[in-house]
Amino acid sequence: MTKKGGCDPKGVSIVLCGAAGQGIQTVESLLALLAYHTGFFVFSTKEYMSRVRGGVNSTEIRIASSPVKAYIDRIDILVALSPESILHTYHRVSKNTMILADTEAIGKIKDDSIVDIPLQKVAKTVGSPVVANTVAVGILSAMLKIPLDTVLSFVHSFFSKKKQTVVDLNISAVTKGYTIGKKLSLPPNIIEKLSSIGNQKKLMLLNGTRAISIGALTGGCSFISSYPMSPSTGVLTTLSQLSHRFDIITEQAEDEIAAINMALGASYAGARSMVTTSGGGFALMIEGVSLAGMLEQPVVIHVAQRPGPATGLPTRTEQADLELVLYAGHGEFPRVIYTPGTVLEGIQLTHKAFNMADAYQIPVFVLTDQYFVDSYYSSEPVDITTLSNEYYVETTTKRYNRYALNKSGISPRGIPGQGTGLVAVDSDEHDETGRITEDVHMRSQMVEKRLKKLKEIKKEAVPPTFIGKKNCSTLVICWGSTIHIVNEAVECLDDDTVGILHCSQVYPLHPDVKKYLSKISLGICVENNATGQFQRLLFRETGIMVEHKILQYNGLPFSVETIYSQLHQLLRGG
Amino acid sequence: MTKSLFDRGKIDIAWCPGCGNYAILEAVKSVLADLAIPQKHIVFVSGIGQAAKLPQYLKVHYFNGLHGRALPPATGIKSVNPKLTVIAESGDGDMYGEGGNHFIHCIRRNPDITNIVHNNMVYGLTKGQASPTSSLGFHTPIQVNGVILEPFNPLAIAVALDASFVARTFTGDPTHMQKILKLAIQHKGYALVDILQPCVSFNKINTLHWFKEHTYYVDSSYNPRNRSSAFSKALEMDHFPLGVIFQNNRPTFEEQLLVYKKNKNSLITRQHDIKKLQELLLEN
Numbered sequence: 001m002t003k004k005g006g007c008d009p010k011g012v013s014i015v016l017c018g019a020a021g022q023g024i025q026t027v028e029s030l031l032a033l034l035a036y037h038t039g040f041f042v043f044s045t046k047e048y049m050s051r052v053r054g055g056v057n058s059t060e061i062r063i064a065s066s067p068v069k070a071y072i073d074r075i076d077i078l079v080a081l082s083p084e085s086i087l088h089t090y091h092r093v094s095k096n097t098m099i100l101a102d103t104e105a106i107g108k109i110k111d112d113s114i115v116d117i118p119l120q121k122v123a124k125t126v127g128s129p130v131v132a133n134t135v136a137v138g139i140l141s142a143m144l145k146i147p148l149d150t151v152l153s154f155v156h157s158f159f160s161k162k163k164q165t166v167v168d169l170n171i172s173a174v175t176k177g178y179t180i181g182k183k184l185s186l187p188p189n190i191i192e193k194l195s196s197i198g199n200q201k202k203l204m205l206l207n208g209t210r211a212i213s214i215g216a217l218t219g220g221c222s223f224i225s226s227y228p229m230s231p232s233t234g235v236l237t238t239l240s241q242l243s244h245r246f247d248i249i250t251e252q253a254e255d256e257i258a259a260i261n262m263a264l265g266a267s268y269a270g271a272r273s274m275v276t277t278s279g280g281g282f283a284l285m286i287e288g289v290s291l292a293g294m295l296e297q298p299v300v301i302h303v304a305q306r307p308g309p310a311t312g313l314p315t316r317t318e319q320a321d322l323e324l325v326l327y328a329g330h331g332e333f334p335r336v337i338y339t340p341g342t343v344l345e346g347i348q349l350t351h352k353a354f355n356m357a358d359a360y361q362i363p364v365f366v367l368t369d370q371y372f373v374d375s376y377y378s379s380e381p382v383d384i385t386t387l388s389n390e391y392y393v394e395t396t397t398k399r400y401n402r403y404a405l406n407k408s409g410i411s412p413r414g415i416p417g418q419g420t421g422l423v424a425v426d427s428d429e430h431d432e433t434g435r436i437t438e439d440v441h442m443r444s445q446m447v448e449k450r451l452k453k454l455k456e457i458k459k460e461a462v463p464p465t466f467i468g469k470k471n472c473s474t475l476v477i478c479w480g481s482t483i484h485i486v487n488e489a490v491e492c493l494d495d496d497t498v499g500i501l502h503c504s505q506v507y508p509l510h511p512d513v514k515k516y517l518s519k520i521s522l523g524i525c526v527e528n529n530a531t532g533q534f535q536r537l538l539f540r541e542t543g544i545m546v547e548h549k550i551l552q553y554n555g556l557p558f559s560v561e562t563i564y565s566q567l568h569q570l571l572r573g574g
Numbered sequence: 575m576t577k578s579l580f581d582r583g584k585i586d587i588a589w590c591p592g593c594g595n596y597a598i599l600e601a602v603k604s605v606l607a608d609l610a611i612p613q614k615h616i617v618f619v620s621g622i623g624q625a626a627k628l629p630q631y632l633k634v635h636y637f638n639g640l641h642g643r644a645l646p647p648a649t650g651i652k653s654v655n656p657k658l659t660v661i662a663e664s665g666d667g668d669m670y671g672e673g674g675n676h677f678i679h680c681i682r683r684n685p686d687i688t689n690i691v692h693n694n695m696v697y698g699l700t701k702g703q704a705s706p707t708s709s710l711g712f713h714t715p716i717q718v719n720g721v722i723l724e725p726f727n728p729l730a731i732a733v734a735l736d737a738s739f740v741a742r743t744f745t746g747d748p749t750h751m752q753k754i755l756k757l758a759i760q761h762k763g764y765a766l767v768d769i770l771q772p773c774v775s776f777n778k779i780n781t782l783h784w785f786k787e788h789t790y791y792v793d794s795s796y797n798p799r800n801r802s803s804a805f806s807k808a809l810e811m812d813h814f815p816l817g818v819i820f821q822n823n824r825p826t827f828e829e830q831l832l833v834y835k836k837n838k839n840s841l842i843t844r845q846h847d848i849k850k851l852q853e854l855l856l857e858n
């Protein structure tokens with residue numbers, strides 16, 4: 001049952017469940033956007049199968065009057081669109097869940113608690129079965145008590161680019177749905193939740209993909225080459241679509257090897273370049289990562305994790321490629337790994353990634369996962385106009401040496417065509433001019449040159465986020481996408497002795513991480529993987545072994561309730 | 575411009591005495607001088623192998639990348655700064671073997687770059703294994719019973735893919751080599767120049783003499799603009815035709831990029847408008 005030991009997350013949780021191709025996505029974007037335009041805080045996340053038709057997928061939309069940003073198990077309203085939907089969500093349904101189902105579509109199920117919503121029938125009377133989803137949106141918005149005129153004007157603008165007949169069809173569908181929804185009486189616990197929802201000012205609604213894409217543009221990205229692979233493709237798609245409005249070259253390469261090598265060429269020529277990929281695709285890029293290390297060529301690498309090994313679960317989530325990214329590339333060279341947990345961090349850290357890559361002439365990683373890139377988060381708007389860029393490319397002179405040795409290890413970077421010098425970069429070990437060498441003394445100097453940059457890089461590490469009372473004795477430690485889930489679970493615990501430490505930069509670590517770890521009596525690592533990769537990284541970097549870990553590796557994100565109950569069990573023995 | 579402008583003076587060159595690579599290096603210098611392209615606008619991109627060391631022996635900008643991966647960075651460089659003259663060069667193993675996928679797709683993409691392949695029909699740097707272009711029966715320490723894989727035909731593949739310029743030349747005829755290289759660099763679009771090059775150390779079959787016996791020049795009546803006849807020509811492997819085999823005027827990759835539709839300047843001088851990005855944040 002869903003109510004695990006007293007954790008009852010706020011707001012309303014609506015889950016849409018059906019087959020691929022049934023248009024859950026349309027309902028999700030319509031309803032989430034409508035709620036957002038009405039002024040609610042909205043969070044939505046999807047879990048879907050790697051197929052285009054059939055199967056069973058679900059989307060959760062949380063709506064509340066204060067921020068909600070995490071996946072929960074509890075379902076308040078289930079909209080079942082296919083026969084498999086009921087079984088698929090069974091473990092999340094409680095006696096308080098209101099189940100709406102088009103009994104025509106799911107077949108007669110003997111259960112009095114199921115409320116029949118004749119989506120197909122209504123859609124047909126309106127004129128086309130394709131608007132069944134819009135009927136559902138009408139029903140749900142009436143139940144959420146969104147005024148009809150708000151709904152109508154939203155639907156109007158949502159379909160405004162379509163033909164007038166399409167607009168009219170959807171307007172009738174949503175109106176018919178609204179009439180049905182108004183007549184539906186809600187269980188008292190849901191009414192109570194709904195009544196707590198109020199109107200807010202204009203919010204920001206972003207998914208992780210869009211945050212990374214906007215962050216990249218903010219960081220001056222003007223070149224992306226990649227090869228499609230879920231769940232990383234969204235960044236390439238988003239930037240391609242924005243290429244009508246921003247000066248950026250977006251290229252679908254023939255494979256990931258070409259992608260990273262193209263990006264390195266673009267970087268050599270003076271562009272700020274990136275790639276976006278996922279586990280298997282990243283594996284193919286690894287020789288290129290090492291090349292970036294050797295050439296000292298800036299590049300930003302976005303890796304959106306999905307469960308492996310091999311093809312794994314293409315559309316699902318995991319945090320099991322931390323060590324892959326940490327160790328990727330033969331030889332020794334510095335790197336930075338950011339793991340944003342909030343969409344704001346997604347923007348800021350991707351922006352920072354481009355500036356760090358340029359400043360230190362290194363590969364910089366933005367490591368996310370399917371849950372982060374595909375989830376929509378609403379929040380107060382942020383001002384990004386203060387995010388500025390530092391440009392480091394210098395105009396060369398006749399005597400220019402690409403790998404000039406100096407104290408910092410950072411040689412001035414020139415680009416071909418800008419200045420009178422020649423810019424030679426070489427994947428072979430090279431001397432200061434960039435020419436191949438096997439001189440043992442030069443070799444040592446070059447290794448040291450590359451590695452000593454790490455000292456300065458460390459000084460720019462992003463500090464961890466600490467949430468809690470200053471002298472808490474227990475720390476729940478997490479990285480990347482799990483922050484909001486952990487945060488809500490710990491809030492539920494309502495225990496002053498428990499704090500949270502979230503790392504949005506996992507390598508190199510900020511020195512504060514060690515300080516926090518050495519103060520506590522109990523540490524718990526929360527990770528979406530099977531072996532505790534961050535726990536090992538913390539030990540490697542700080543010498544402190546965090547004793548407990550909460551792990552999940554079934555392809556799904558943690559839920560607030562799961563983390564809550566596992567923490568509860570660990571701390572209070574059940 | 576004089577050839578000596580590209581000379582690096584007294585340097586240690588890693589090629590064997592008598593290797594065909596020297597002739598290619600000299601031909602490249604002459605052509606660059608003839609074409610009078612400002613030095614600051616010439617970028618060489620190479621992979622790894624004996625051939626791929628050539629840029630190290632020239633006074634030019636270069637990106638000496640990974641084995642098999644010269645074409646992707648070359649494409650990246652050209653698309654970011656179309657003003658540059660970009661020449662991607664490497665050996666047959668590098669371009670046709672390790673980099674085969676890039677070879678295919680670079681032809682389709684058609685950036686305005688020149689692709690020089692030193693085709694010695696062997697892996698030189700790794701000491702004599704078979705390359706994709708090695709002849710059937712060619713013995714090596716690995717192919718102990720001789721090569722049994724059908725030799726790769728780069729020209730036929732290029733013509734099949736409608737490459738915008740396809741040519742073959744031979745280190746034994748420096749004048750011809752210069753003529754072809756010049757045409758290739760001047761050609762707008764992807765230009766393949768396969769250079770038959772003897773490897774004196776590891777290929778005792780395809781020697782200078784052998785190449786002389788097994789090549790001929792396409793005659794002046796040959797029309798390289800006809801794809802079907804070019805394909806037949808490219809299929810000839812008993813006696814390799816030398817000259818421009820195929821040519822067309824396909825639009826280039828970079829000229830079709832959105833970023834250059836309204837603004838012809840290199841991409842590097844531009845910056846995104848942060849105010850527009852702020853608006854983007856609130857768009858939904």
Ligand SMILES: Cc1ncc(C[n+]2csc(CCOP(=O)(O)OP(=O)(O)O)c2C)c(N)n1
Pocket residue numbers: 622623624625626641664665666667668669692694696697698699700705
């Ligand atoms: C990924 C990778 N695999 C293998 C090698 C080893 N390697 C270096 S050059 C070469 C082949 C060289 O042959 P070719 O490209 O024909 O050049 P040549 O030396 O004959 O001019 C190989 C296999 C490498 N450097 N990198």
Ligand code: SF4
Pocket residue numbers: 588589590592593594595624625694698699772773774775776
């Ligand atoms: S190994 Fe062959 S190709 Fe390489 S330098 Fe020697 S002769 Fe030339």
Ligand SMILES: [Mg+2]
Pocket residue numbers: 665666667692693694695696697698705
């Ligand atoms: Mg070779």
